[in-house]
Amino acid sequence: MTALNKLFNTQTQEIEISGIRVFDEKISSIEGLIKLTLGQPDFPTPQHVKDAGIAAINNNMSFYTGMAGELRLRTAMSNFMKTKYNVYYNPETEILTTVGATEALASALLTILNPGDKVLIPSPFFSLYEPLVILGRAEPIYIDTSENDFILSPNMIEQAMEEHGDRVKAVILNYPTNPTGVTWNQEEVIAIADTLKNYPNLFAISDEIYSELVYEGKHISLGEYLFDQTIVINGLSKSHAMTGWRLGFTLAPKAITQQMIKVHQYLVTSASSITQYAGIEALENGMDDALPMRAEYKKRRDYIYEIMSRLGFEIAKPNGAFYIFAKIPDAYTQNSFDFCYDLAVKAKIGFIPGVAFGKAGEGYIRLSYASSMDDIKEVMTRLETYMKTTKV
Ligand SMILES: Cc1ncc(COP(=O)(O)O)c(C=O)c1O
Numbered sequence: 001m002t003a004l005n006k007l008f009n010t011q012t013q014e015i016e017i018s019g020i021r022v023f024d025e026k027i028s029s030i031e032g033l034i035k036l037t038l039g040q041p042d043f044p045t046p047q048h049v050k051d052a053g054i055a056a057i058n059n060n061m062s063f064y065t066g067m068a069g070e071l072r073l074r075t076a077m078s079n080f081m082k083t084k085y086n087v088y089y090n091p092e093t094e095i096l097t098t099v100g101a102t103e104a105l106a107s108a109l110l111t112i113l114n115p116g117d118k119v120l121i122p123s124p125f126f127s128l129y130e131p132l133v134i135l136g137r138a139e140p141i142y143i144d145t146s147e148n149d150f151i152l153s154p155n156m157i158e159q160a161m162e163e164h165g166d167r168v169k170a171v172i173l174n175y176p177t178n179p180t181g182v183t184w185n186q187e188e189v190i191a192i193a194d195t196l197k198n199y200p201n202l203f204a205i206s207d208e209i210y211s212e213l214v215y216e217g218k219h220i221s222l223g224e225y226l227f228d229q230t231i232v233i234n235g236l237s238k239s240h241a242m243t244g245w246r247l248g249f250t251l252a253p254k255a256i257t258q259q260m261i262k263v264h265q266y267l268v269t270s271a272s273s274i275t276q277y278a279g280i281e282a283l284e285n286g287m288d289d290a291l292p293m294r295a296e297y298k299k300r301r302d303y304i305y306e307i308m309s310r311l312g313f314e315i316a317k318p319n320g321a322f323y324i325f326a327k328i329p330d331a332y333t334q335n336s337f338d339f340c341y342d343l344a345v346k347a348k349i350g351f352i353p354g355v356a357f358g359k360a361g362e363g364y365i366r367l368s369y370a371s372s373m374d375d376i377k378e379v380m381t382r383l384e385t386y387m388k389t390t391k392v
Pocket residue numbers: 039099100101102103126174177178207209235236237243247248
């Protein structure tokens with residue numbers, strides 16, 4: 001392999017395995033560790049959805065579907081978007097069924113990016129965005145939101161546009177946000193949409209995968225206020241506890257969707273047929289399946305927020321998703337990686353260093369409360385002991 005080692009694709013060599021995974025693996029062998037590291041629901045997929053998947057297997061629904069996915073599924077997704085978020089996408093021409101939100105993001109970015117383009121990424125950000133932009137031969141431009149409680153403001157977009165000009169092809173928005181749990185109310189969404197209208201050559205990729213996990217108020221889709229420029233990304237991973245099934249969607253105007261379907265086709269042909277049938281059941285008969293999970297997440301959020309605030313962590317109160325992004329108290333001088341490693345070794349609790357979500361996340365830790373209340377309680381007890389015994 002020696003000669004070949006020098007011949008890999010430049011961008012592939014540049015990107016790295018996700019910092020979340022790397023840190024998670026690094027601490028996983030510590031005995032007795034309780035981890036609040038990974039962002040996936042701890043609930044099983046609802047029974048009626050599982051049954052639909054099993055029936056699809058037994059009924060031999062094991063063939064390729066159309067590239068965009070089963071029309072019945074796209075129709076159910078269209079109804080879901082209309083009913084929940086008041087925006088209509090034509091199931092025939094404006095919706096693609098993808099292999100999770102992950103492939104939706106990849107297909108969207110590969111469809112629009114040219115070498116040398118720039119993409120705005122509010123930071124801290126979900127770890128997938130940066131490598132996907134780089135693989136698309138484009139340059140990520142980070143907008144630090146930490147000074148504004150992690151809320152992207154119109155002003156920040158304007159400043160970035162002024163600085164980076166017409167090579168900016170897209171902005172990747174994500175709300176509720178991983179890793180901060182912060183989300184936007186209607187006024188904030190409208191303000192962002194109005195700002196982006198001033199840049200008609202800019203695509204907005206709006207990752208709304210946590211749309212069903214908003215605690216106070218309701219989720220507002222960017223598609224409702226900026227239809228023409230927006231590619232909405234969504235899926236059933238979080239709303240229906242279906243991360244392993246791999247089902248996502250792009251929702252975008254026909255002209256964009258027509259281009260994306262080519263990339264999607266050559267990447268994956270289509271999403272799994274069995275998963276799509278389970279998805280039909282989830283969306284036709286389980287539109288509100290997220291509600292009981294959401295109620296449980298909210299209890300956990302309130303519990304953790306109260307304890308960690310008392311222990312001296314500053315937290316922008318999350319109103320969505322299932323993450324707490326907490327500022328390490330000033331008394332601790334380590335960086336986020338060393339702080340989390342120390343917590344893992346000494347207190348046997350696993351959090352993710354904020355720096356795994358970009359430079360703007362340095363000085364913070366992320367924990368996921370998609371974990372049982374028993375584990376969360378034990379982690380908080382251990383954290384409290386650690387903070388008391390290491391106090392400087
Ligand atoms: C913000 C965000 N977008 C996309 C994804 C990927 O979702 P999927 O499992 O549907 O690919 C995740 C998963 O954690 C996420 O947090």
